[in-house]
Amino acid sequence: MKxxxxxxxxxxxxxxxxxxxxxxxxxxxxxxxxxxxxVARTYTRGIYSTVRFRPDRLGLLINFSGFSGITTVTYTxxxxxxxxxxxAMGTATPETGSEQRELLFGTCSHGTCRYHTNxxxxxxxxxxKLTSGLIIRKPxxxxx
Numbered sequence: 001m002k003x004x005x006x007x008x009x010x011x012x013x014x015x016x017x018x019x020x021x022x023x024x025x026x027x028x029x030x031x032x033x034x035x036x037x038x039v040a041r042t043y044t045r046g047i048y049s050t051v052r053f054r055p056d057r058l059g060l061l062i063n064f065s066g067f068s069g070i071t072t073v074t075y076t077x078x079x080x081x082x083x084x085x086x087x088a089m090g091t092a093t094p095e096t097g098s099e100q101r102e103l104l105f106g107t108c109s110h111g112t113c114r115y116h117t118n119x120x121x122x123x124x125x126x127x128x129k130l131t132s133g134l135i136i137r138k139p140x141x142x143x144x
Contacts, residue, residue, distance in 0.1 A: 046128035046136030047073050047092075057144065058115050059104040060124065067094040074127045077103045079142070081116030105144075119144050 048066035053059070064073055071093070078087040088103045105122075106115035122142035129135050 046070070046130075046138060047097075047126065049073075049126055049138070051124060051140060054102070058106065059102055060142070062101040062103065062124075062126075064092050064097045064101075067097045069131050070094070070128050071131055072129045073097070074129075075101065075103075076125045076127075077122070077142075078125075079105065079116075079122035080120045081105070082118045086116060 047064050047070055050063045052061050054061055060077065062075060067073075073092040074089070075092070076087065076089040078085065080086065086105075090101060090103075092099075092101065103124075104113065104115070105119055106113055108114075122144055124140040124142055126138045126140075127135050128138075
């Protein structure tokens with residue numbers, strides 16, 4: 001019993017001495033805010049896109065640029081509102097690409113809009129189809 005207790009104490013001491021350096025995770029950059037700062041910017045392959053919330057945070061504003069070598073861009077917003085799947089989608093071409101896109105978290109009909117509540121699992125996917133036929137997909141997680 002005495003040998004077991006001594007072995008236990010020595011093992012515990014050795015673990016305390018050997019395990020000395022614990023490093024914390026890197027700090028994360030701040031997310032976009034309601035003041036109009038971008039939620040995400042993408043400069044890599046495919047289309048250049050800037051995604052940000054509307055000032056009232058009831059939708060997203062998307063701007064595209066850099067259509068050289070790209071035939072079409074398809075964007076899809078999916079989310080759940082009160083547990084019910086919802087979504088919106090659209091397409092941009094080099095001819096219409098400079099126009100700002102607005103995707104609402106809700107529906108509009110005859111000038112009346114109804115906005116969804118309790119939004120979860122919001123995701124935006126932007127697919128760029130290159131002139132070579134290759135499709136570049138850029139997924140975004142939207143935290144509301």
